[in-house]
Amino acid sequence: xxxxxxxxxxxxxxxxxxxxxxxxxxxxxxxxxxxxxxxxxxxxxxxxxxxxxxxxxxxxxxxxxxxxxxxxxxxxxxxxxxxxxxxxxxxxxxxxxxxxxxxxxxxxxxxxxxxxxxxxxxxxxxxxxxxxxxxxxxxxxxxxxxxxxxxxxxxxxxxxxxxxxxxxxxxxxxxxxxxxxxxxxxxxxxxxxxxxxxxxxxxxxxxxxxxxxxxxxxxxxxxxxxxxxxxxxxxxxxxxxxxxxxxxxxxxxxxxxxxxxxxxxxxxxxxxxxxxxxxxxxxxxxxxxxxxxxxxxxxxxxxxxxxxxxxxxxxxxxxxxxxxxxxxxxxxxxxxxxxxxxxxxxxxxxxxxxxxxxxxxxxxxxxxxxxxxxxxxxxx
Numbered sequence: 609x610x611x612x613x614x615x616x617x618x619x620x621x622x623x624x625x626x627x628x629x630x631x632x633x634x635x636x637x638x639x640x641x642x643x644x645x646x647x648x649x650x651x652x653x654x655x656x657x658x659x660x661x662x663x664x665x666x667x668x669x670x671x672x673x674x675x676x677x678x679x680x681x682x683x684x685x686x687x688x689x690x691x692x693x694x695x696x697x698x699x700x701x702x703x704x705x706x707x708x709x710x711x712x713x714x715x716x717x718x719x720x721x722x723x724x725x726x727x728x729x730x731x732x733x734x735x736x737x738x739x740x741x742x743x744x745x746x747x748x749x750x751x752x753x754x755x756x757x758x759x760x761x762x763x764x765x766x767x768x769x770x771x772x773x774x775x776x777x778x779x780x781x782x783x784x785x786x787x788x789x790x791x792x793x794x795x796x797x798x799x800x801x802x803x804x805x806x807x808x809x810x811x812x813x814x815x816x817x818x819x820x821x822x823x824x825x826x827x828x829x830x831x832x833x834x835x836x837x838x839x840x841x842x843x844x845x846x847x848x849x850x851x852x853x854x855x856x857x858x859x860x861x862x863x864x865x866x867x868x869x870x871x872x873x874x875x876x877x878x879x880x881x882x883x884x885x886x887x888x889x890x891x892x893x894x895x896x897x898x899x900x901x902x903x904x905x906x907x908x909x910x911x912x913x914x915x916x917x918x919x920x921x922x923x924x925x926x927x928x929x930x931x932x933x934x935x936x937x938x939x940x941x942x943x944x945x946x947x948x949x950x951x952x953x954x955x956x957x958x959x960x961x962x963x964x965x966x967x968x969x970x971x972x973x974x975x976x977x978x979x980x981x982x983x984x985x986x987x988x
Contacts, residue, residue: 640699643697643698643701646693646947651940651944654677658673658677688954711837721910728861734859735866739863743764743768750968758782762789763795766793769866770863775796799969804830804838807839819847823843825977826859828859828863829976837857837945838949840854861902912931
Protein backbone atom coordinates (compact mmCIF):
# COMPACT_ATOMS: atom_id res chain seq x y z
CA UNK A 609 0.00 0.00 0.00
CA UNK A 610 2.89 2.34 -0.84
CA UNK A 611 4.34 2.08 2.64
CA UNK A 612 1.28 3.22 4.62
CA UNK A 613 -1.82 1.71 6.14
CA UNK A 614 -5.23 2.71 4.82
CA UNK A 615 -7.98 3.21 7.36
CA UNK A 616 -11.34 1.51 7.03
CA UNK A 617 -13.01 4.83 6.31
CA UNK A 618 -10.60 5.57 3.47
CA UNK A 619 -11.08 2.06 2.02
CA UNK A 620 -14.78 2.66 1.52
CA UNK A 621 -14.25 6.16 0.15
CA UNK A 622 -15.35 8.14 3.23
CA UNK A 623 -13.67 11.40 4.21
CA UNK A 624 -12.73 12.37 7.70
CA UNK A 625 -15.15 15.00 9.06
CA UNK A 626 -13.75 18.52 8.86
CA UNK A 627 -14.18 19.53 12.48
CA UNK A 628 -12.54 22.91 11.88
CA UNK A 629 -15.19 23.82 9.29
CA UNK A 630 -17.94 22.66 11.64
CA UNK A 631 -16.57 24.82 14.43
CA UNK A 632 -16.37 27.85 12.14
CA UNK A 633 -19.96 27.29 11.03
CA UNK A 634 -21.14 27.03 14.61
CA UNK A 635 -19.25 30.21 15.49
CA UNK A 636 -20.94 32.08 12.63
CA UNK A 637 -24.35 30.90 13.84
CA UNK A 638 -23.63 31.88 17.43
CA UNK A 639 -21.89 35.17 16.63
CA UNK A 640 -25.09 37.32 16.70
CA UNK A 641 -26.30 35.86 20.02
CA UNK A 642 -24.51 38.26 22.44
CA UNK A 643 -25.69 41.35 20.56
CA UNK A 644 -29.27 40.07 20.30
CA UNK A 645 -29.26 39.35 24.05
CA UNK A 646 -27.99 42.88 24.70
CA UNK A 647 -30.82 44.33 22.59
CA UNK A 648 -33.32 42.09 24.39
CA UNK A 649 -31.95 43.23 27.75
CA UNK A 650 -32.38 46.88 26.72
CA UNK A 651 -35.94 46.17 25.54
CA UNK A 652 -36.77 44.65 28.94
CA UNK A 653 -34.99 47.49 30.74
CA UNK A 654 -36.97 50.00 28.69
CA UNK A 655 -40.20 48.32 29.77
CA UNK A 656 -39.14 48.34 33.43
CA UNK A 657 -37.99 51.97 33.26
CA UNK A 658 -41.23 53.09 31.60
CA UNK A 659 -43.25 51.34 34.31
CA UNK A 660 -41.14 52.91 37.08
CA UNK A 661 -41.41 56.41 35.62
CA UNK A 662 -45.16 56.21 35.04
CA UNK A 663 -46.47 54.08 37.90
CA UNK A 664 -44.00 54.67 40.71
CA UNK A 665 -42.66 58.16 40.02
CA UNK A 666 -45.82 59.72 38.55
CA UNK A 667 -48.19 57.52 40.59
CA UNK A 668 -50.41 56.72 37.59
CA UNK A 669 -52.35 53.46 37.03
CA UNK A 670 -50.97 53.15 33.49
CA UNK A 671 -47.58 54.52 32.53
CA UNK A 672 -47.74 57.32 29.92
CA UNK A 673 -44.13 56.56 29.02
CA UNK A 674 -43.43 54.31 26.03
CA UNK A 675 -41.24 51.24 26.75
CA UNK A 676 -40.11 51.24 23.12
CA UNK A 677 -38.97 54.85 23.38
CA UNK A 678 -37.09 54.06 26.59
CA UNK A 679 -35.37 51.09 24.92
CA UNK A 680 -34.28 53.27 21.99
CA UNK A 681 -32.98 56.01 24.28
CA UNK A 682 -31.12 53.51 26.45
CA UNK A 683 -29.49 52.06 23.33
CA UNK A 684 -28.48 55.51 22.09
CA UNK A 685 -27.11 56.40 25.54
CA UNK A 686 -24.98 53.25 25.64
CA UNK A 687 -23.74 53.69 22.06
CA UNK A 688 -22.79 57.36 22.45
CA UNK A 689 -21.18 57.14 25.91
CA UNK A 690 -19.51 53.78 26.43
CA UNK A 691 -19.61 52.78 22.76
CA UNK A 692 -20.89 49.58 21.18
CA UNK A 693 -18.78 46.57 22.26
CA UNK A 694 -17.20 44.68 19.37
CA UNK A 695 -18.82 41.45 20.53
CA UNK A 696 -22.30 43.00 20.15
CA UNK A 697 -21.87 44.35 16.62
CA UNK A 698 -22.97 41.23 14.74
CA UNK A 699 -26.06 40.81 16.92
CA UNK A 700 -27.10 44.43 16.53
CA UNK A 701 -26.87 44.12 12.74
CA UNK A 702 -28.77 40.82 12.89
CA UNK A 703 -31.52 42.46 14.95
CA UNK A 704 -31.74 45.47 12.63
CA UNK A 705 -32.06 43.31 9.53
CA UNK A 706 -33.29 39.77 10.23
CA UNK A 707 -35.36 40.20 13.37
CA UNK A 708 -36.88 43.46 12.15
CA UNK A 709 -37.97 41.94 8.86
CA UNK A 710 -39.32 38.81 10.53
CA UNK A 711 -41.26 41.00 12.96
CA UNK A 712 -42.79 43.00 10.10
CA UNK A 713 -43.72 39.81 8.25
CA UNK A 714 -45.45 38.41 11.34
CA UNK A 715 -47.20 41.74 11.84
CA UNK A 716 -49.12 40.97 8.65
CA UNK A 717 -51.32 38.56 10.62
CA UNK A 718 -53.01 41.56 12.25
CA UNK A 719 -54.71 42.53 8.99
CA UNK A 720 -56.68 40.73 6.32
CA UNK A 721 -55.88 41.41 2.68
CA UNK A 722 -58.95 43.60 2.28
CA UNK A 723 -57.93 45.84 5.18
CA UNK A 724 -54.34 46.08 4.00
CA UNK A 725 -55.42 46.89 0.45
CA UNK A 726 -57.80 49.60 1.63
CA UNK A 727 -55.10 51.26 3.71
CA UNK A 728 -52.63 51.11 0.81
CA UNK A 729 -55.06 52.79 -1.59
CA UNK A 730 -55.89 55.49 0.95
CA UNK A 731 -52.22 56.20 1.53
CA UNK A 732 -51.19 56.33 -2.14
CA UNK A 733 -51.92 60.05 -2.84
CA UNK A 734 -50.05 61.11 0.30
CA UNK A 735 -47.11 58.84 -0.58
CA UNK A 736 -46.87 60.24 -4.11
CA UNK A 737 -47.01 63.82 -2.84
CA UNK A 738 -44.30 63.28 -0.22
CA UNK A 739 -41.95 61.44 -2.58
CA UNK A 740 -42.37 64.07 -5.31
CA UNK A 741 -41.78 66.94 -2.88
CA UNK A 742 -38.64 65.30 -1.51
CA UNK A 743 -37.16 64.56 -4.92
CA UNK A 744 -37.80 68.03 -6.36
CA UNK A 745 -37.24 70.38 -3.43
CA UNK A 746 -34.42 68.55 -1.65
CA UNK A 747 -32.47 68.18 -4.90
CA UNK A 748 -33.01 71.91 -5.59
CA UNK A 749 -31.81 72.93 -2.13
CA UNK A 750 -28.73 70.71 -2.42
CA UNK A 751 -27.69 72.51 -5.59
CA UNK A 752 -28.28 75.90 -3.96
CA UNK A 753 -26.01 74.94 -1.06
CA UNK A 754 -23.30 73.67 -3.39
CA UNK A 755 -23.59 69.97 -2.60
CA UNK A 756 -22.97 67.44 -5.33
CA UNK A 757 -26.03 66.44 -7.32
CA UNK A 758 -25.39 62.80 -6.33
CA UNK A 759 -25.43 63.53 -2.59
CA UNK A 760 -28.57 65.63 -2.87
CA UNK A 761 -30.30 62.92 -4.87
CA UNK A 762 -29.35 60.25 -2.34
CA UNK A 763 -30.70 62.28 0.59
CA UNK A 764 -33.89 63.03 -1.35
CA UNK A 765 -34.46 59.38 -2.26
CA UNK A 766 -33.68 58.18 1.26
CA UNK A 767 -36.06 60.69 2.81
CA UNK A 768 -38.87 60.23 0.29
CA UNK A 769 -38.87 56.48 -0.21
CA UNK A 770 -37.30 54.11 2.29
CA UNK A 771 -34.15 55.37 3.92
CA UNK A 772 -30.88 53.50 3.64
CA UNK A 773 -32.36 50.80 1.39
CA UNK A 774 -33.16 53.35 -1.31
CA UNK A 775 -29.76 55.00 -0.88
CA UNK A 776 -27.85 51.73 -1.25
CA UNK A 777 -29.95 50.71 -4.28
CA UNK A 778 -29.53 54.09 -5.96
CA UNK A 779 -25.81 54.65 -5.27
CA UNK A 780 -24.39 52.42 -8.02
CA UNK A 781 -27.00 53.66 -10.48
CA UNK A 782 -25.78 57.26 -10.21
CA UNK A 783 -22.14 56.36 -9.49
CA UNK A 784 -22.17 57.93 -6.03
CA UNK A 785 -18.89 57.96 -4.12
CA UNK A 786 -18.57 55.95 -0.91
CA UNK A 787 -18.40 59.09 1.24
CA UNK A 788 -21.56 60.48 -0.39
CA UNK A 789 -23.40 57.24 0.35
CA UNK A 790 -22.16 57.24 3.95
CA UNK A 791 -23.14 60.90 4.48
CA UNK A 792 -26.63 60.30 3.10
CA UNK A 793 -27.19 57.24 5.29
CA UNK A 794 -25.95 59.14 8.38
CA UNK A 795 -28.39 61.99 7.70
CA UNK A 796 -31.29 59.60 7.20
CA UNK A 797 -30.43 57.65 10.34
CA UNK A 798 -30.09 60.57 12.74
CA UNK A 799 -33.02 62.68 11.55
CA UNK A 800 -35.17 59.58 11.07
CA UNK A 801 -34.58 58.54 14.69
CA UNK A 802 -35.49 62.07 15.81
CA UNK A 803 -38.73 61.87 13.78
CA UNK A 804 -39.46 58.40 15.18
CA UNK A 805 -39.32 59.75 18.73
CA UNK A 806 -41.11 63.07 18.16
CA UNK A 807 -43.74 62.39 15.49
CA UNK A 808 -46.03 60.07 17.52
CA UNK A 809 -46.72 62.98 19.89
CA UNK A 810 -47.12 65.43 17.01
CA UNK A 811 -49.47 63.08 15.15
CA UNK A 812 -51.69 62.55 18.20
CA UNK A 813 -51.89 66.28 18.90
CA UNK A 814 -52.30 67.46 15.31
CA UNK A 815 -54.95 64.89 14.35
CA UNK A 816 -56.75 64.97 17.71
CA UNK A 817 -56.27 61.25 18.36
CA UNK A 818 -57.45 60.04 14.93
CA UNK A 819 -55.48 56.78 14.64
CA UNK A 820 -55.94 56.40 10.86
CA UNK A 821 -54.55 59.85 10.11
CA UNK A 822 -51.77 59.39 12.65
CA UNK A 823 -50.76 56.09 11.04
CA UNK A 824 -50.77 57.63 7.56
CA UNK A 825 -48.59 60.46 8.82
CA UNK A 826 -46.08 58.15 10.51
CA UNK A 827 -45.93 55.87 7.47
CA UNK A 828 -45.24 58.72 5.03
CA UNK A 829 -43.05 61.08 7.08
CA UNK A 830 -40.62 58.82 8.97
CA UNK A 831 -37.69 57.57 6.87
CA UNK A 832 -36.68 53.96 7.52
CA UNK A 833 -38.95 50.93 7.81
CA UNK A 834 -37.49 50.23 11.26
CA UNK A 835 -38.15 53.82 12.31
CA UNK A 836 -41.76 53.69 11.09
CA UNK A 837 -42.31 50.46 13.02
CA UNK A 838 -40.81 52.10 16.11
CA UNK A 839 -42.97 55.21 15.76
CA UNK A 840 -46.07 53.05 15.33
CA UNK A 841 -45.20 50.99 18.39
CA UNK A 842 -44.62 54.14 20.46
CA UNK A 843 -48.02 55.49 19.36
CA UNK A 844 -49.69 52.17 20.15
CA UNK A 845 -48.16 52.08 23.63
CA UNK A 846 -48.90 55.70 24.44
CA UNK A 847 -52.44 55.89 23.10
CA UNK A 848 -53.58 52.22 23.08
CA UNK A 849 -54.18 52.22 19.32
CA UNK A 850 -53.32 49.20 17.20
CA UNK A 851 -54.81 50.92 14.14
CA UNK A 852 -52.05 53.51 14.01
CA UNK A 853 -49.31 50.84 13.92
CA UNK A 854 -51.18 48.78 11.30
CA UNK A 855 -51.79 51.83 9.11
CA UNK A 856 -48.21 53.08 9.45
CA UNK A 857 -46.79 49.65 8.57
CA UNK A 858 -48.91 49.14 5.44
CA UNK A 859 -48.32 52.73 4.31
CA UNK A 860 -44.55 52.30 4.65
CA UNK A 861 -44.53 49.00 2.77
CA UNK A 862 -46.44 50.59 -0.12
CA UNK A 863 -44.01 53.51 0.00
CA UNK A 864 -41.08 51.08 -0.21
CA UNK A 865 -42.42 49.81 -3.53
CA UNK A 866 -41.85 53.31 -4.92
CA UNK A 867 -38.26 52.20 -5.49
CA UNK A 868 -39.50 50.23 -8.50
CA UNK A 869 -40.42 53.51 -10.22
CA UNK A 870 -38.19 56.18 -8.72
CA UNK A 871 -34.77 54.50 -8.85
CA UNK A 872 -34.95 53.52 -12.56
CA UNK A 873 -36.24 57.04 -13.31
CA UNK A 874 -33.36 58.71 -11.46
CA UNK A 875 -30.92 56.34 -13.14
CA UNK A 876 -32.32 57.26 -16.55
CA UNK A 877 -32.06 60.98 -15.82
CA UNK A 878 -28.48 60.53 -14.64
CA UNK A 879 -27.53 58.58 -17.76
CA UNK A 880 -28.83 61.40 -19.94
CA UNK A 881 -26.39 63.81 -18.28
CA UNK A 882 -23.44 61.48 -17.76
CA UNK A 883 -20.96 60.51 -20.45
CA UNK A 884 -20.39 57.01 -19.11
CA UNK A 885 -22.86 54.18 -19.05
CA UNK A 886 -24.30 53.18 -15.70
CA UNK A 887 -25.40 49.71 -14.71
CA UNK A 888 -29.05 49.70 -13.70
CA UNK A 889 -30.13 48.01 -10.48
CA UNK A 890 -32.21 44.88 -11.31
CA UNK A 891 -35.88 45.39 -10.46
CA UNK A 892 -36.06 42.27 -8.30
CA UNK A 893 -33.43 43.71 -5.96
CA UNK A 894 -35.71 46.68 -5.32
CA UNK A 895 -38.62 44.60 -3.99
CA UNK A 896 -38.00 43.94 -0.28
CA UNK A 897 -38.86 40.32 0.49
CA UNK A 898 -40.46 41.30 3.79
CA UNK A 899 -43.09 43.24 1.82
CA UNK A 900 -44.05 40.01 0.09
CA UNK A 901 -43.88 38.16 3.41
CA UNK A 902 -46.24 40.69 5.01
CA UNK A 903 -48.73 40.22 2.17
CA UNK A 904 -48.53 36.42 2.47
CA UNK A 905 -49.09 36.59 6.23
CA UNK A 906 -52.06 38.87 5.62
CA UNK A 907 -53.43 36.34 3.13
CA UNK A 908 -52.86 33.61 5.73
CA UNK A 909 -54.99 35.60 8.19
CA UNK A 910 -57.68 36.17 5.55
CA UNK A 911 -58.01 32.48 4.73
CA UNK A 912 -57.83 31.46 8.38
CA UNK A 913 -60.74 33.72 9.28
CA UNK A 914 -63.01 31.97 6.78
CA UNK A 915 -65.46 29.30 7.87
CA UNK A 916 -66.18 27.76 11.26
CA UNK A 917 -62.72 26.18 11.44
CA UNK A 918 -59.45 27.76 10.31
CA UNK A 919 -58.23 25.85 7.26
CA UNK A 920 -60.81 23.20 8.15
CA UNK A 921 -58.59 22.00 11.01
CA UNK A 922 -58.31 24.51 13.87
CA UNK A 923 -61.23 25.42 16.10
CA UNK A 924 -62.04 29.12 16.16
CA UNK A 925 -60.68 29.56 19.70
CA UNK A 926 -57.40 27.84 18.76
CA UNK A 927 -57.06 30.01 15.68
CA UNK A 928 -57.58 33.19 17.73
CA UNK A 929 -54.95 31.97 20.20
CA UNK A 930 -52.47 31.39 17.36
CA UNK A 931 -53.15 34.87 15.95
CA UNK A 932 -52.66 36.45 19.37
CA UNK A 933 -49.38 34.61 19.98
CA UNK A 934 -48.08 35.60 16.54
CA UNK A 935 -48.92 39.24 17.25
CA UNK A 936 -47.07 39.06 20.57
CA UNK A 937 -44.02 37.47 18.92
CA UNK A 938 -44.02 40.16 16.22
CA UNK A 939 -44.06 42.93 18.83
CA UNK A 940 -41.27 41.25 20.82
CA UNK A 941 -39.06 41.00 17.72
CA UNK A 942 -39.78 44.63 16.85
CA UNK A 943 -38.96 45.69 20.42
CA UNK A 944 -35.56 43.97 20.14
CA UNK A 945 -35.02 45.63 16.74
CA UNK A 946 -35.90 49.05 18.20
CA UNK A 947 -33.34 48.63 20.97
CA UNK A 948 -30.86 47.75 18.21
CA UNK A 949 -31.84 50.97 16.39
CA UNK A 950 -30.67 52.88 19.46
CA UNK A 951 -27.48 50.84 19.67
CA UNK A 952 -26.81 51.51 15.99
CA UNK A 953 -27.31 55.29 16.14
CA UNK A 954 -24.05 57.20 16.49
CA UNK A 955 -24.43 60.95 16.95
CA UNK A 956 -20.70 61.46 16.45
CA UNK A 957 -21.16 60.65 12.77
CA UNK A 958 -22.73 64.07 12.25
CA UNK A 959 -19.41 65.76 12.98
CA UNK A 960 -17.82 64.21 9.91
CA UNK A 961 -20.68 65.17 7.60
CA UNK A 962 -20.47 68.93 7.86
CA UNK A 963 -23.12 71.61 8.22
CA UNK A 964 -24.46 71.69 4.67
CA UNK A 965 -25.40 68.01 4.34
CA UNK A 966 -26.88 68.18 7.86
CA UNK A 967 -28.94 71.21 6.84
CA UNK A 968 -30.23 69.36 3.79
CA UNK A 969 -31.03 66.27 5.86
CA UNK A 970 -32.92 68.35 8.44
CA UNK A 971 -34.78 70.28 5.74
CA UNK A 972 -35.78 67.09 3.93
CA UNK A 973 -37.11 65.52 7.15
CA UNK A 974 -39.16 68.60 8.03
CA UNK A 975 -40.34 68.98 4.43
CA UNK A 976 -41.72 65.45 4.13
CA UNK A 977 -43.40 65.80 7.53
CA UNK A 978 -45.01 69.12 6.55
CA UNK A 979 -46.22 67.83 3.17
CA UNK A 980 -47.65 64.72 4.83
CA UNK A 981 -49.54 66.80 7.42
CA UNK A 982 -50.89 69.08 4.71
CA UNK A 983 -52.07 66.33 2.36
CA UNK A 984 -53.69 64.27 5.12
CA UNK A 985 -55.49 67.39 6.38
CA UNK A 986 -56.75 68.17 2.87
CA UNK A 987 -57.86 64.69 1.78
CA UNK A 988 -58.96 62.95 5.01
